[in-house]
Amino acid sequence: MDVIKVKNLTKKFDDFTAVDHISFDVAEGEIFAFLGPNGAGKSTTIKMLTTLLTPSEGTIELNGHDPVNDSNAVRHSIGVIFQDPSVDDELTAFENMEFHGVLYGLSRKERRKRIKELMEFVELWDRKDSLVKEFSGGMKRRLEIARGLLHHPKVLFLDEPTLGLDPQTRNHMWSYLQELNKTKKMTVFFTTHYMEEADRVAKRIAVIDHGKIIASGSSAELKAQTRTEYLEDAFLALTGKEIREEEGSTLDRMRIHRRVRGR
Amino acid sequence: MKTIYILWLRQLKRYIRSKSRIVGSLAQPLLFLLALGYGMGPVFQKAGQGNYIQFLAPGIIGMSIIFTSIFYGLEIIWDRQFGFLKETLVAPVSRFNIMIGRTLGGATVATVQGVIVFLISMLVGFRPVSFPLALVAVLFMLLVAILFSAIGITIASLLDDMQGFQLIMNFLVMPLFFLSGAIFPLQNVPGVIEKIAMFDPLSYGIDAFRQLLVNISHFGLMTDLTVLVAVTLFFLSLGSYFFSKVQI
Numbered sequence: 061m062d063v064i065k066v067k068n069l070t071k072k073f074d075d076f077t078a079v080d081h082i083s084f085d086v087a088e089g090e091i092f093a094f095l096g097p098n099g100a101g102k103s104t105t106i107k108m109l110t111t112l113l114t115p116s117e118g119t120i121e122l123n124g125h126d127p128v129n130d131s132n133a134v135r136h137s138i139g140v141i142f143q144d145p146s147v148d149d150e151l152t153a154f155e156n157m158e159f160h161g162v163l164y165g166l167s168r169k170e171r172r173k174r175i176k177e178l179m180e181f182v183e184l185w186d187r188k189d190s191l192v193k194e195f196s197g198g199m200k201r202r203l204e205i206a207r208g209l210l211h212h213p214k215v216l217f218l219d220e221p222t223l224g225l226d227p228q229t230r231n232h233m234w235s236y237l238q239e240l241n242k243t244k245k246m247t248v249f250f251t252t253h254y255m256e257e258a259d260r261v262a263k264r265i266a267v268i269d270h271g272k273i274i275a276s277g278s279s280a281e282l283k284a285q286t287r288t289e290y291l292e293d294a295f296l297a298l299t300g301k302e303i304r305e306e307e308g309s310t311l312d313r314m315r316i317h318r319r320v321r322g323r
Numbered sequence: 324m325k326t327i328y329i330l331w332l333r334q335l336k337r338y339i340r341s342k343s344r345i346v347g348s349l350a351q352p353l354l355f356l357l358a359l360g361y362g363m364g365p366v367f368q369k370a371g372q373g374n375y376i377q378f379l380a381p382g383i384i385g386m387s388i389i390f391t392s393i394f395y396g397l398e399i400i401w402d403r404q405f406g407f408l409k410e411t412l413v414a415p416v417s418r419f420n421i422m423i424g425r426t427l428g429g430a431t432v433a434t435v436q437g438v439i440v441f442l443i444s445m446l447v448g449f450r451p452v453s454f455p456l457a458l459v460a461v462l463f464m465l466l467v468a469i470l471f472s473a474i475g476i477t478i479a480s481l482l483d484d485m486q487g488f489q490l491i492m493n494f495l496v497m498p499l500f501f502l503s504g505a506i507f508p509l510q511n512v513p514g515v516i517e518k519i520a521m522f523d524p525l526s527y528g529i530d531a532f533r534q535l536l537v538n539i540s541h542f543g544l545m546t547d548l549t550v551l552v553a554v555t556l557f558f559l560s561l562g563s564y565f566f567s568k569v570q571i
């Protein structure tokens with residue numbers, strides 16, 4: 061059964077087309093990677109799937125519901141870890157978790173138990189009463205990940221979840237997710253710029269560039285299609301080598317610079 | 324219910340933690356009370372209008388309520404910029420409940436500010452006619468605060484960033500305050516000003532405060548209540564409509 065069905069999905073910002081007639085399906089219980097260069101349209105697609113943006117054209121079915129007309133049913137089925145920060149700096153780490161747990165209707169007992177478990181998991185339990193504005197970037201990210209896992213959604217969206225995380229936390233997070241994926245049949249839809257990560261965990265991959273899906277299949281299929289040995293090379297063969305910054309927002313640009321300088 | 328409560332609680336926590344903002348937001352009403360109260364007092368008295376502090380204090384309470392509640396309504400724009408709004412908007416909670424939770428949060432904060440200003444004005448010589456009626460006045464403060472929080476949220480739903488903030492302050496909040504009869508009686512003003520004041524919902528709020536605190540009224544308490552409730556319901560509906568259309 062397909063838990064996500066997307067047909068001809070399009071998003072235009074004024075006359076700029078960020079997502080251009082894409083179609084794909086994600087099966088229930090699948091771990092699906094959505095890859096593409098900066099500004100390709102990944103986050104825009106996720107925002108449409110998660111009811112935050114209305115598509116200009118096309119249809120979406122998420123767990124059998126339409127995000128536009130039946131947004132509440134969709135929101136009941138999903139969890140989202142956003143690319144950009146989304147914690148409240150003026151609240152403590154614990155209060156951020158608690159806020160989330162209440163919004164998602166977890167009972168008090170369940171909430172307390174899972175909050176403790178997850179905050180220990182991301183090693184923030186001893187900092188639970190600190191205001192989030194005192195956290196480092198990586199700590200905020202870990203908090204967001206813990207928060208995203210607090211309720212167990214049918215489909216979990218992760219937009220570059222591992223950006224800025226150390227390898228320990230990254231591995232830790234993925235084994236937790238794979239466990240949830242196995243035991244709860246939770247579908248995972250994620251984006252990343254770390255190709256070896258996609259290679260390792262994704263069952264299926266779609267590559268998007270300039271708003272269009274240019275390839276999809278398993279990692280092995282993509283490598284075979286491009287006659288390459290590593291997913292990174294396959295990705296470069298598919299999307300070209302020039303850096304995409306012309307259309308990127310300031311944030312995109314900052315991140316590109318950071319990454320280029322960091323090399 | 325629980326979701327409305329947690330949204331409300333969040334705004335209260337943010338308020339209590341912003342010490343500098345609390346102090347800052349109390350300095351302005353205090354300045355108005357002292358400068359206007361003592362500066363204009365003698366003139367007011369000479370014109371046969373009685374004690375100006377008695378007249379002014381309800382107006383300044385109204386001022387602090389409208390400023391605070393619009394400000395907390397507009398906080399949605401910050402939440403959007405700092406990303407927290409997304410967290411609320413993907414949650415399985417109806418937009419109407421989110422809107423109500425935030426409105427009540429902002430309104431509670433504004434009412435607390437109003438009560439603090441009330442106490443401050445007592446320090447500079449203000450005396451309400453009766454304390455039981457002053458308690459009823461607090462209920463009216465809450466009503467006025469809900470009204471302007473809803474207006475703040477309505478506006479915030481239509482704006483993308485803080486660029487428009489000064490514009491709103493100068494072209495909406497300031498005129499609403501100055502033309503509401505907060506600092507002068509509406510009895511003897513030129514007809515145009517009186518007409519404008521009739522279309523300013525804050526006029527009715529301040530009129531109600533005055534009726535209950537110092538027993539002076541221009542419109543009458545029933546009119547005040549009717550207008551305030553009607554306008555509040557209108558902006559709650561309008562606000563939740565626009566808020567439900569917010570995209571990120």
Ligand SMILES: Nc1ncnc2c1ncn2[C@@H]1O[C@H](COP(=O)(O)OP(=O)(O)OP(=O)(O)O)[C@@H](O)[C@H]1O
Binds near residue numbers: 078096101104143309
């Ligand atoms: N609100 C908006 N208004 C106008 N243009 C936008 C808006 N949001 C995104 N875009 C544009 O749409 C394109 C796709 O952006 P999107 O954020 O989906 O990219 P992405 O694939 O997530 O990139 P990244 O890897 O940098 O996160 C970009 O060119 C971006 O500038």
Ligand SMILES: [Mg+2]
Binds near residue numbers: 102104219
């Ligand atoms: Mg993105």
